[in-house]
Amino acid sequence: LAKTTQPISMDSYEGQEVNITCSHNNIATNDYITWYQQFPSQGPRFIIQGYKTKVTNEVASLFIPADRKSSTLSLPRVSLSDTAVYYCLVTTTDKLIFGTGTRLQVFP
């Protein structure tokens, strides 16, 4: 069963690129990786999803190495509004396993 761990917190400044890594051992061949953003008193919001290699959308990129034991969410040029908690999610055939969450603080 996949277990997911993330750094507890990260600090950054506006305009910088932020990379948040999630470690997920024992990930199975068919498991997907998804990243979510959560603000206080709100539900998590979908950012990006991937299976392998690299995926990019209008807000982020997701890098997954060949062994798939980790994944990295990349946020280009963060702003103050990106201050939030970020979760990775491993979707298996019968369970959904969230990471521990990374609190990103962006400073001006």
Added chain:
Amino acid sequence: KAGVTQTPRYLIKTRGQQVTLSCSPISGHRSVSWYQQTPGQGLQFLFEYFSETQRNKGNFPGRFSGRQFSNSRSEMNVSTLELGDSALYLCASSEPGHNYGYTFGSGTRLTVV
């Protein structure tokens, strides 16, 4: 398109009571899943329903149960409430398949006193 709607937003219950939470998915979404979020345990998966059938289940005691109706709306029930059940309960809906992600509601904040 309306988002995922959870009711009520806030709830206070006494130990030993039971509670029912409601979730209305995005129109057209047929899969609904439930999660418990606490400061100590983070986000934990409770169960997932599709076409009125429970497809997957997390590691929670039998006091936690759910159901899904023919219109895809879902309810979650917790019986014999304990203080430790105080949490934010989140519901998410999706189309089946891994390529669509989950859309979450804003949650129901349950406080057990």
